[in-house]
Amino acid sequence: MGDSPEDRLIARHFKPLAKHPGTFGFSDDCSAIAPPAGHDLVLKTDGLIAGVHFFPDDPADGVARKALRVNLSDLAAKGATPLGFLLAIALPKGFDENWLADFARGLGEDADAYQCPLLGGDTDSTPGPTSISIAAFGGLPTGTMVKRSGAKAGDHVFVSGTFGDAALGLRVRRDRAIARNWKLDAAMSDHLVARYRLPQPRNALAEAVRAHARAAMDVSDGLAGDLAKLCGASRVSADIEVARVPLSPAAAQALAADPALVEPILTGGEDYEIACAIPPGAVNQFRAAANSAGVPVTDIGRIAASDASPRFLDEAGRALTFTRPGYSHF
Amino acid sequence: MGDSPEDRLIARHFKPLAKHPGTFGFSDDCSAIAPPAGHDLVLKTDGLIAGVHFFPDDPADGVARKALRVNLSDLAAKGATPLGFLLAIALPKGFDENWLADFARGLGEDADAYQCPLLGGDTDSTPGPTSISIAAFGGLPTGTMVKRSGAKAGDHVFVSGTFGDAALGLRVRRDRAIARNWKLDAAMSDHLVARYRLPQPRNALAEAVRAHARAAMDVSDGLAGDLAKLCGASRVSADIEVARVPLSPAAAQALAADPALVEPILTGGEDYEIACAIPPGAVNQFRAAANSAGVPVTDIGRIAASDASPRFLDEAGRALTFTRPGYSHF
Numbered sequence: 234m235g236d237s238p239e240d241r242l243i244a245r246h247f248k249p250l251a252k253h254p255g256t257f258g259f260s261d262d263c264s265a266i267a268p269p270a271g272h273d274l275v276l277k278t279d280g281l282i283a284g285v286h287f288f289p290d291d292p293a294d295g296v297a298r299k300a301l302r303v304n305l306s307d308l309a310a311k312g313a314t315p316l317g318f319l320l321a322i323a324l325p326k327g328f329d330e331n332w333l334a335d336f337a338r339g340l341g342e343d344a345d346a347y348q349c350p351l352l353g354g355d356t357d358s359t360p361g362p363t364s365i366s367i368a369a370f371g372g373l374p375t376g377t378m379v380k381r382s383g384a385k386a387g388d389h390v391f392v393s394g395t396f397g398d399a400a401l402g403l404r405v406r407r408d409r410a411i412a413r414n415w416k417l418d419a420a421m422s423d424h425l426v427a428r429y430r431l432p433q434p435r436n437a438l439a440e441a442v443r444a445h446a447r448a449a450m451d452v453s454d455g456l457a458g459d460l461a462k463l464c465g466a467s468r469v470s471a472d473i474e475v476a477r478v479p480l481s482p483a484a485a486q487a488l489a490a491d492p493a494l495v496e497p498i499l500t501g502g503e504d505y506e507i508a509c510a511i512p513p514g515a516v517n518q519f520r521a522a523a524n525s526a527g528v529p530v531t532d533i534g535r536i537a538a539s540d541a542s543p544r545f546l547d548e549a550g551r552a553l554t555f556t557r558p559g560y561s562h563f
Numbered sequence: 564m565g566d567s568p569e570d571r572l573i574a575r576h577f578k579p580l581a582k583h584p585g586t587f588g589f590s591d592d593c594s595a596i597a598p599p600a601g602h603d604l605v606l607k608t609d610g611l612i613a614g615v616h617f618f619p620d621d622p623a624d625g626v627a628r629k630a631l632r633v634n635l636s637d638l639a640a641k642g643a644t645p646l647g648f649l650l651a652i653a654l655p656k657g658f659d660e661n662w663l664a665d666f667a668r669g670l671g672e673d674a675d676a677y678q679c680p681l682l683g684g685d686t687d688s689t690p691g692p693t694s695i696s697i698a699a700f701g702g703l704p705t706g707t708m709v710k711r712s713g714a715k716a717g718d719h720v721f722v723s724g725t726f727g728d729a730a731l732g733l734r735v736r737r738d739r740a741i742a743r744n745w746k747l748d749a750a751m752s753d754h755l756v757a758r759y760r761l762p763q764p765r766n767a768l769a770e771a772v773r774a775h776a777r778a779a780m781d782v783s784d785g786l787a788g789d790l791a792k793l794c795g796a797s798r799v800s801a802d803i804e805v806a807r808v809p810l811s812p813a814a815a816q817a818l819a820a821d822p823a824l825v826e827p828i829l830t831g832g833e834d835y836e837i838a839c840a841i842p843p844g845a846v847n848q849f850r851a852a853a854n855s856a857g858v859p860v861t862d863i864g865r866i867a868a869s870d871a872s873p874r875f876l877d878e879a880g881r882a883l884t885f886t887r888p889g890y891s892h893f
Contacts, residue, residue: 361691
């Protein structure tokens with residue numbers, strides 16, 4: 234009546250991550266946490282599937298980090314502080330246990346770094362590809378979640394970080410030769426691929442967003458499409474100056490070499506940056522709070538009173554049109 | 564900049580399930596719930612994969628119900644009241660949208676029936692089989708989660724419902740002819756298959772378990788293996804009288820026809836019943852509370868002071884041995 238192979242697998246790789254007392258060392262059916270009094274619980278689930286969201290030969294520790302970080306990014310944009318997460322992982326027959334060991338190591342390191350402990354999980358065998366689903370929980374004072382709705386005409390549209398790196402990085406990852414066309418050196422190519430492989434969620438900015446933003450969301454499916462969602466929920470539009478959308482040196486170099494890249498930069502997705510609407514009177518405070526948090530933020534345009542889609546304006550003031558505004562699975 | 568096909572799919576099938584105000588009609592990145600003051604949040608994740616946990620041609624509404632119920636069963640055994648759940652679903656290319664419509668309908672009906680609302684989700688496309696992962700949340704007064712640990716020598720081992728139906732039902736589902744060997748009529752065969760397809764989680768018993776049990780767990784991987792886990796966590800053993808393990812008329816009939824079925828009955832899994840340790844002084848109260856809740860419970864043996872595995876004793880007092888104590892994915 235000893236432990237099953239499944240039990241032993243969990244004990245070897247995931248039990249070391251059971252640092253939260255409410256996990257009972259993963260020896261129970263469920264975990265228990267006490268959410269802080271006077272706080273709401275903010276909930277998110279997002280997953281990764283091999284061959285869809287990552288390459289089967291991507292390093293396992295990075296896959297684990299990405300799986301957690303795409304969820305952390307949503308919590309950050311809502312102004313929530315991470316509390317913990319649940320992991321569901323399905324592994325193909327004959328998986329390499331070293332892969333799982335690397336996966337668990339990366340996951341544990343990020344759980345520590347973001348103070349977001351693993352609270353439980355489910356490990357299955359699948360005839361399909363490796364599939365990872367994470368449900369993440371954050372906390373914030375009751376009723377203070379920053380929603381997509383709430384933006385008002387005249388608000389400044391701020392974004393964190395830079396855009397397009399991951400979308401371009403995915404292209405480089407698929408075909409390294411493309412970097413030559415874009416006149417990228419090796420460091421620039423590596424930067425783009427790294428941004429595709431490993432998002433840098435802006436949890437350091439969560440408090441500033443909660444304090445100052447009227448509306449916010451994390452940009453995961455492309456700036457154009459996601460800003461349209463924020464504007465739609467807020468029943469407003471926006472005028473964005475494309476020249477002000479922040480780019481990394483690598484993305485700027487690629488765009489200079491091929492101006493058509495403006496479309497994947499604005500619609501390609503996987504940026505995991507925050508877009509938010511800041512009322513004019515709060516702009517200085519928001520900038521100061523972002524600066525204190527060490528997160529670069531850029532004012533890229535204004536919310537407008539219209540029910541039209543947001544406009545992305547070139548330097549001549551003409552609105553760009555996109556063949557596909559954002560990523561869709563179907 | 565209209566909605567994507569993915570957005571429209573979610574709007575058609577899942578938005579009608581967004582009844583909880585904290586879901587914001589699934590128009591935001593995250594949901595927010597306010598856990599009851601003075602309560603712990605109990606967390607569980609468990610999933611189903613086509614070809615592993617269900618047959619690809621099983622009715623979709625039943626697959627949805629099963630996906631939710633296997634999680635509700637864990638919450639029940641811990642003494643928690645359901646608060647809601649997150650759904651991650653990955654669908655193969657070219658999936659039938661009628662399947663998804665049936666899935667969402669079944670899920671919504673069970674969410675209502677168990678007062679466990681859908682709080683958010685993630686919909687992906689996969690090159691593999693349909694995969695469903697649910698993260699469920701329950702609530703209970705702080706510090707009162709009933710754990711696997713806590714059972715003491717002399718406690719009565721109680722179980723809800725009946726055992727072995729699902730394990731036998733799976734065999735019938737695979738090979739209908741086997742029912743003839745077991746001398747089952749059509750109604751008995753149907754009963755077993757229904758118990759395999761659709762668990763009946765014992766959420767009605769949660770309050771009685773929380774009030775009276777020293778230790779509890781839901782039995783999903785077989786009574787023998789799961790009881791060994793409870794005893795292991797409690798650092799005790801148990802003596803179970805196999806003749807007292809409750810069987811449905813169909814399982815009893817099959818066992819009479821083939822006594823070797825005692826092994827799948829006790830180890831086959833998917834029972835989704837509760838096993839718990841009730842102190843002698845609380846037995847009458849527990850029985851009364853279970854009766855009020857309308858859940859049949861049976862006293863099948865005693866917790867023993869030993870670190871040996873639980874013993875399943877036949878009518879001559881001999882301990883049965885099993886080739887495999889419970890289900891393992893690896």
